[in-house]
Amino acid sequence: MAEVERGKVAITDLPERLLIDHLDSRGRGIAHHGQLRVVCDGALPGEVIRATRYERSRRHVIAQAYTIEQAAEARVTPLCRYFGECGGCQLQHARYDAQLAYKESHLKQNLAEYGDVSPLSWLPALPSSPFHYRRRVRLSARMGDEGDVILGFHRKLHSYLLDISACPVLEPRMHMLLEPLHAVLAQLSVRHRLPQIEMSCGDQEVAVVFRHLLPLSNNDRSVLRHFAELHDVLVFTQAAGPESLLPLISEQMTSLQYSFPKYQTRLVFAPTDFIQANAQVNQNLVAAMMQLLDVQEHDVILDLFCGIGNFSLPLARYARSVIGVEGHPALVAQAQFNAEHNGLRNVQFRQADLNTWVPDVAHTKLLIDPPREGAIEIIKRLPGDSAETIVYVSCMPKTLARDARYLVHQRGYTLTKAGIVDMFPQTRHVETIAVFQR
Numbered sequence: 001m002a003e004v005e006r007g008k009v010a011i012t013d014l015p016e017r018l019l020i021d022h023l024d025s026r027g028r029g030i031a032h033h034g035q036l037r038v039v040c041d042g043a044l045p046g047e048v049i050r051a052t053r054y055e056r057s058r059r060h061v062i063a064q065a066y067t068i069e070q071a072a073e074a075r076v077t078p079l080c081r082y083f084g085e086c087g088g089c090q091l092q093h094a095r096y097d098a099q100l101a102y103k104e105s106h107l108k109q110n111l112a113e114y115g116d117v118s119p120l121s122w123l124p125a126l127p128s129s130p131f132h133y134r135r136r137v138r139l140s141a142r143m144g145d146e147g148d149v150i151l152g153f154h155r156k157l158h159s160y161l162l163d164i165s166a167c168p169v170l171e172p173r174m175h176m177l178l179e180p181l182h183a184v185l186a187q188l189s190v191r192h193r194l195p196q197i198e199m200s201c202g203d204q205e206v207a208v209v210f211r212h213l214l215p216l217s218n219n220d221r222s223v224l225r226h227f228a229e230l231h232d233v234l235v236f237t238q239a240a241g242p243e244s245l246l247p248l249i250s251e252q253m254t255s256l257q258y259s260f261p262k263y264q265t266r267l268v269f270a271p272t273d274f275i276q277a278n279a280q281v282n283q284n285l286v287a288a289m290m291q292l293l294d295v296q297e298h299d300v301i302l303d304l305f306c307g308i309g310n311f312s313l314p315l316a317r318y319a320r321s322v323i324g325v326e327g328h329p330a331l332v333a334q335a336q337f338n339a340e341h342n343g344l345r346n347v348q349f350r351q352a353d354l355n356t357w358v359p360d361v362a363h364t365k366l367l368i369d370p371p372r373e374g375a376i377e378i379i380k381r382l383p384g385d386s387a388e389t390i391v392y393v394s395c396m397p398k399t400l401a402r403d404a405r406y407l408v409h410q411r412g413y414t415l416t417k418a419g420i421v422d423m424f425p426q427t428r429h430v431e432t433i434a435v436f437q438r
């Protein structure tokens with residue numbers, strides 16, 4: 001057994017071979033030796049590794065160099081040449097079904113550990129296409145020491161940028177722009193002061209937003225115009241905050257759209273607005289939400305953290321009325337526009353900070369889709385006669401579990417169902433849909 005002293009271990013006491021027993025929340029393989037936790041980034045559960053170099057950290061030991069003596073059956077060759085270096089994906093070395101299993105076990109473990117809850121039944125995972133799914137991306141840019149353009153994501157272990165010219169999780173419409181974007185950046189006079197490029201796909205159009213810290217020259221504008229025409233994309237410039245977003249060409253379309261054919265609904269959004277990152281999964285998520293909320297004609301539904309109305313509008317096709325609450329004023333205005341654009345009169349939107357808002361709307365059902373921080377503040381303020389059914393869409397199992405603990409152990413709800421929604425294949429991110437009922 002390793003000698004563990006005040007969180008430290010004599011490295012020499014560790015065995016050479018270790019069996020990986022699970023993945024942690026960052027997608028890293030974890031082995032145990034007695035009470036000691038050994039992190040083996042890149043290893044998968046069931047694998048036996050032979051470590052050649054360990055390093056101590058404050059809370060655990062890291063296997064810095066190792067070989068895999070016995071590979072897991074789920075191990076596959078990563079599709080992306082940058083996997084391991086790039087900070088974007090963590091699970092490309094695992095078969096897709098194993099990724100889903102990992103996310104499910106992560107959710108179960110979080111609900112038990114932080115929530116002291118378990119659902120009455122588990123929902124089957126809502127899967128995605130494993131690659132080419134992502135319809136929104138934010139790339140960072142800078143100039144290298146030799147005047148070269150670096151455009152990509154942050155590296156896995158550092159904050160430095162990794163230059164990328166391919167990314168197989170991106171929708172092909174954005175993926176094919178990566179190389180041309182390098183060429184465009186190289187030609188711009190403001191290339192040293194252009195820190196970010198954001199891309200967003202609607203069903204038809206692709207928007208590319210250039211965030212620049214110095215004014216664009218006439219030549220810069222004509223380079224961007226040429227790029228827009230050649231690749232048939234909408235180009236936007238952004239000199240400061242989101243309110244400074246401008247179309248490069250005044251007569252071009254200024255927004256994007258996506259549709260829910262099933263609900264005869266079309267949502268319009270600005271290129272920097274939040275939209276669910278995976279179009280196919282979003283369609284299935286909304287369908288699942290409709291079914292789990294079991295919307296009836298008499299229902300008054302409160303949709304908290306509603307964004308541009310992604311859930312509110314389909315809900316309004318079936319419910320008596322829907323009230324969407326959102327903190328970002330531009331998203332509230334967009335949601336209002338979307339309701340009118342779809343001829344929906346039974347939905348209204350309010351702007352409020354949900355960390356302090358006091359719910360003053362009687363409702364029969366509740367939908368919550370908060371950011372990573374979760375929704376504990378608003379949940380604590382729900383009136384005693386709040387919804388009989390709550391559907392909670394979460395992007396962070398730990399805060400979902402904390403909020404579930406409160407709903408179940410303080411408010412008397414039952415967690416009837418929960419399951420994962422794989423919004424971000426190849427990454428460690430775990431999205432969940434959970435149902436609470438009185």
Ligand SMILES: C[S@@+](CC[C@H](N)C(=O)[O-])C[C@H]1O[C@@H](n2cnc3c(N)ncnc32)[C@H](O)[C@@H]1O
Nearest residue numbers: 305306307310326327328353354355369370371
């Ligand atoms: C995960 S997104 C969900 C958006 C929407 N439900 C959708 O499906 O597109 C979370 C939303 O919560 C909003 N938000 C974050 N913090 C908030 C707060 N304190 N009060 C109100 N809204 C907030 C964000 O602006 C964002 O639109």
